[in-house]
C-alpha cells in the first residue's frame with residue numbers, strides 16, 4: 603500500500619468481523635483491539651496482515667464502495683444500492699461523464715457516481731447535511747466531487763455548464779425539470795428518484811411537457827436468498843418498497 607492510500611482493516615472478535623477504514627500515514631489508528639501504526643502498512647499488499655500493539659491481527663484490504671456505504675454517516679434515508687445500480691446501468695454512466703446531482707443528502711449516491719464519473723457537482727439545500735456529506739466524500743478519497751449548498755430549483759437557473767447525466771433525489775423534482783434541458787447535453791440522461799406514486803406522476807408530466815424522449819419509470823425489487831438447514835428461500839426480512847426510478851433522455 604502507498605502513503606495516502608485508504609485501507610480496510612478487518613479483524614475477528616467473538617466470531618464477528620470488526621472493520622476500520624484508515625489512511626496509510628504516519629498516524630496511529632486506535633481501536634478497541636489495540637493501536638496500529640499506519641506507517642507499517644507501507645509496502646503491504648491486500649491480503650497481508652498487520653498486528654496491533656495488543657497482538658490482535660488485522661487483514662488488509664482495499665475499501666470499495668459497499669464499505670463506504672456501510673461506514674458513511676447518515677443524515678437521512680440514503681439511496682439503496684439496488685436503485686443506485688439501476689441508475690448507473692440505465693444512464694450508462696462512464697468515466698468521461700460529468701454529472702449534476704441533487705439533493706446530496708448523506709452523499710451515498712454522490713459517492714457511487716464520483717467513483718465512476720469524471721466529475722460530479724452536487725447540490726444540498728441543508729448546510730448541516732452538506733457538511734456531513736462532504737466528510738463522507740472525503741473519507742472515500744474522492745477529489746472529483748464538488749459540493750454546493752443551495753436549492754437546485756433556483757440554482758439550476760444560474761448554472762452555465764452542461765452535463766452528461768443529471769440525478770435528482772429531491773422533494774420538488776417537478777420544479778427542477780423545466781430548466782434541465784438547458785444544462786443537459788442532447789442525448790444525455792436524467793434519472794429521478796421518488797418514493798410516492800403521486801410525486802412520480804408529477805415528474806412524468808413535467809418530463810412530457812419538456813419533450814424528453816425514452817421516458818420510463820421502474821421499481822426494482824431485491825430479494826436476498828436465505829440458506830439454512832430448514833431449506834432455501836427468499837429472505838423474509840428484507841427491504842420492501844424504496845422508490846421509483848424515472849429515466850429520460852434529452
Ligand SMILES: C[S@@+](CC[C@H](N)C(=O)[O-])C[C@H]1O[C@@H](n2cnc3c(N)ncnc32)[C@H](O)[C@@H]1O
Pocket residue numbers: 678679680681704705706707708709710711712725726727728731752753754755771772773774
Ligand atoms: C432522500 S435525501 C437524498 C439521499 C441521497 N441521494 C443519498 O443517497 O444519500 C434528499 C435530500 O435532498 C435535499 N433536498 C431536498 N430538496 C432539495 C432541493 N430543492 N435542492 C437541494 N437539495 C434538496 C434534502 O435536504 C435531503 O438531504
